[in-house]
Amino acid sequence: MPAFTEAFIESRDFKTELSASAASAFVAEGFDASVGRVNASDRPDLADFQCNGALAVAKAAKANPREVAAKIASHFDGDTRLDKLEIAGPGFLNFTLSHGALSDRANALASDPRIGAPKVAQRRKVMIDFGGPNVAKEMHIGHLRTAVIGESLKRTLRFLGDEVIGDAHFGDWGLQMGQLIVGLSEEQPDLPYFDAGFTGPYPAESPVTLADLGRIYPKSSARIKAKDADFLAAARKATKELQDGRPGYRALWQHFVVVSREALKRDYAALGVEFDLWYGESDADPYVEPMIADLKAKGLLVEDNGAQVVHVARPGETRKKKLDDGSVVEVPSPPPLLAVSSEGSAMYGTTDVATIVQRQKEFGPDLSLYIVDQRQAEHFEQVFRTAYLAGYAQEGQLEHAANGTVNGPDGTPFKTRDGGTLKLGDLISQAVEKANARLHEAGLGEGLSEDAFADTAHKVAVAALKFAELSNHRLTNYIFDLDRFMSFEGKTGPYLLYQAVRMKSILRKAGEQGLAAGLIAVAEPAERELVLLLDGFDNALKETYLKRAPNILADHVYRLAQGFSKFYAACPVLVGEDAALKASRLGLVSLTLRQLELGLDLMGLSAPDQM
Numbered sequence: 001m002p003a004f005t006e007a008f009i010e011s012r013d014f015k016t017e018l019s020a021s022a023a024s025a026f027v028a029e030g031f032d033a034s035v036g037r038v039n040a041s042d043r044p045d046l047a048d049f050q051c052n053g054a055l056a057v058a059k060a061a062k063a064n065p066r067e068v069a070a071k072i073a074s075h076f077d078g079d080t081r082l083d084k085l086e087i088a089g090p091g092f093l094n095f096t097l098s099h100g101a102l103s104d105r106a107n108a109l110a111s112d113p114r115i116g117a118p119k120v121a122q123r124r125k126v127m128i129d130f131g132g133p134n135v136a137k138e139m140h141i142g143h144l145r146t147a148v149i150g151e152s153l154k155r156t157l158r159f160l161g162d163e164v165i166g167d168a169h170f171g172d173w174g175l176q177m178g179q180l181i182v183g184l185s186e187e188q189p190d191l192p193y194f195d196a197g198f199t200g201p202y203p204a205e206s207p208v209t210l211a212d213l214g215r216i217y218p219k220s221s222a223r224i225k226a227k228d229a230d231f232l233a234a235a236r237k238a239t240k241e242l243q244d245g246r247p248g249y250r251a252l253w254q255h256f257v258v259v260s261r262e263a264l265k266r267d268y269a270a271l272g273v274e275f276d277l278w279y280g281e282s283d284a285d286p287y288v289e290p291m292i293a294d295l296k297a298k299g300l301l302v303e304d305n306g307a308q309v310v311h312v313a314r315p316g317e318t319r320k321k322k323l324d325d326g327s328v329v330e331v332p333s334p335p336p337l338l339a340v341s342s343e344g345s346a347m348y349g350t351t352d353v354a355t356i357v358q359r360q361k362e363f364g365p366d367l368s369l370y371i372v373d374q375r376q377a378e379h380f381e382q383v384f385r386t387a388y389l390a391g392y393a394q395e396g397q398l399e400h401a402a403n404g405t406v407n408g409p410d411g412t413p414f415k416t417r418d419g420g421t422l423k424l425g426d427l428i429s430q431a432v433e434k435a436n437a438r439l440h441e442a443g444l445g446e447g448l449s450e451d452a453f454a455d456t457a458h459k460v461a462v463a464a465l466k467f468a469e470l471s472n473h474r475l476t477n478y479i480f481d482l483d484r485f486m487s488f489e490g491k492t493g494p495y496l497l498y499q500a501v502r503m504k505s506i507l508r509k510a511g512e513q514g515l516a517a518g519l520i521a522v523a524e525p526a527e528r529e530l531v532l533l534l535d536g537f538d539n540a541l542k543e544t545y546l547k548r549a550p551n552i553l554a555d556h557v558y559r560l561a562q563g564f565s566k567f568y569a570a571c572p573v574l575v576g577e578d579a580a581l582k583a584s585r586l587g588l589v590s591l592t593l594r595q596l597e598l599g600l601d602l603m604g605l606s607a608p609d610q611m
């Protein structure tokens with residue numbers, strides 16, 4: 001059982017309120033409260049909301065659904081929120097809100113500093129493990145995905161009231177460290193770090209640059225892939241010596257970490273992604289030995305062909321496996337966690353379990369979310385089960401919020417033309433270049449200073465990349481298509497920014513004319529629709545939170561931008577003699593902009609002032 005129930009307060013929206021009223025009406029008529037669910041209408045031309053509960057209960061009650069619906073409707077007699085409540089077809093209840101109720105809601109949202117966002121009922125401490133970059137290995141498009149989704153969830157959970165700690169969980173401890181040490185020792189054998197007797201001094205300036213790492217790492221990986229046994233053995237040995245504390249290797253490793261981390265932080269900053277912690281896998285290292293001892297003491301560690309494993313499958317959880325000789329056997333599923341390899345090394349899973357112990361001790365999170373590729377699902381299943389078995393966390397406190405892959409046009413994981421993975425830094429510069437071109441093509445940003453134009457282009461580029469991620473469900477495999485992401489039309493980041501800039505410019509012009517936003521009084525269909533959209537923010541945020549799914553927020557923000565566009569086409573804001581009308585419409589523009597900008601911020605985007 002999770003230690004917490006996820007509930008919200010300070011939340012109000014028509015859907016929830018009407019559902020509550022309908023539920024009590026059903027209860028009063030002797031039915032179950034759960035059928036009183038009210039949803040947005042399937043026919044927005046006929047009504048705002050609908051409830052199908054009468055149809056659901058009539059059959060079992062051997063009653064006429066239209067009669068049941070009429071009884072439920074009678075409970076809404078005199079309800080000032082409603083303009084009308086109709087019984088349609090076989091027994092649907094169709095709710096149409098009054099202008100007054102919508103105006104009141106709009107004004108309430110306008111005076112709410114949270115613009116309709118809910119708050120969690122119980123503040124939790126949540127750790128979000130995302131990004132997951134590695135020393136020396138360049139970040140690629142897959143790392144972009146976890147960074148963007150993680151950043152958005154971090155911001156959303158925090159805004160809804162949780163205490164959130166975002167950890168990069170820097171990959172600074174595996175075999176790649178040994179690879180780099182050996183690779184470097186071949187290139188620059190004269191560096192003092194390779195002397196077995198090295199004890200310092202430790203130069204503050206790194207003799208190793210990012211370019212060195214970028215050259216050595218791919219070369220060494222290629223040798224491992226090509227099964228260069230000598231190299232692999234040397235890399236393993238160096239890794240082990242590093243982990244055992246050989247001073248020269250430690251000093252070198254420190255350089256690798258610093259150089260990589262600085263470069264990574266630069267790329268992340270350009271994307272508006274920020275971590276509260278840059279703990280590395282190495283930071284869990286001191287926890288590994290005592291943890292192994294503890295697992296042993298608890299009888300969870302089992303010898304298996306010279307290695308030490310933890311069995312995590314429950315009785316009966318098996319899958320079929322084909323052996324080399326063609327025979328088929330049943331093996332436990334998930335397979336056991338490899339805690340200590342036959343060479344005596346701690347593995348990726350060991351580090352992750354030790355990290356849980358460390359986080360528990362240092363932070364005591366109520367919930368840990370891992371925003372990591374779906375292809376690591378089994379790994380996390382092994383890690384979480386081990387942690388639960390050993391009592392390092394309570395069932396439900398560890399959660400893998402997995403993400404799918406970013407594919408190329410051929411449907412396989414995205415590659416550059418030369419077959420390599422596209423590096424994050426290159427990707428960002430490509431996007432900025434494209435944003436520049438698009439702005440010029442569209443005749444946008446012409447009056448801007450050079451700096452302001454560059455800032456706008458950067459914001460457009462980031463919005464294009466991030467919104468493309470966020471508008472898909474995190475598990476969806478989607479196709480990377482920078483041209484489409486960068487369009488000012490359709491469901492794209494640049495479209496959202498463009499609508500925000502239009503709103504800003506209306507408000508700026510209004511200011512120049514001495515006009516100000518005032519009390520909102522809705523009357524036109526497009527105004528009603530816009531207020532209903534604004535009212536849906538609460539629910540969109542709750543769903544985003546509960547499902548760890550920023551695409552729900554992304555969808556809300558997109559529909560809001562569309563709703564504004566429709567409103568602006570139908571309802572002139574700055575023209576005419578009616579001062580109250582102009583003030584009301586300006587009020588609606590200002591409210592919409594505030595909610596849009598909050599939504600953008602929770603996705604990690606920001607709109608320029610001008611374009």
Ligand code: ARG
Binds near residue numbers: 129131133134352372
């Ligand atoms: N560094 C890993 C990778 O690039 C991801 C780390 C994810 N987080 C974790 N706690 N294992 O695949």
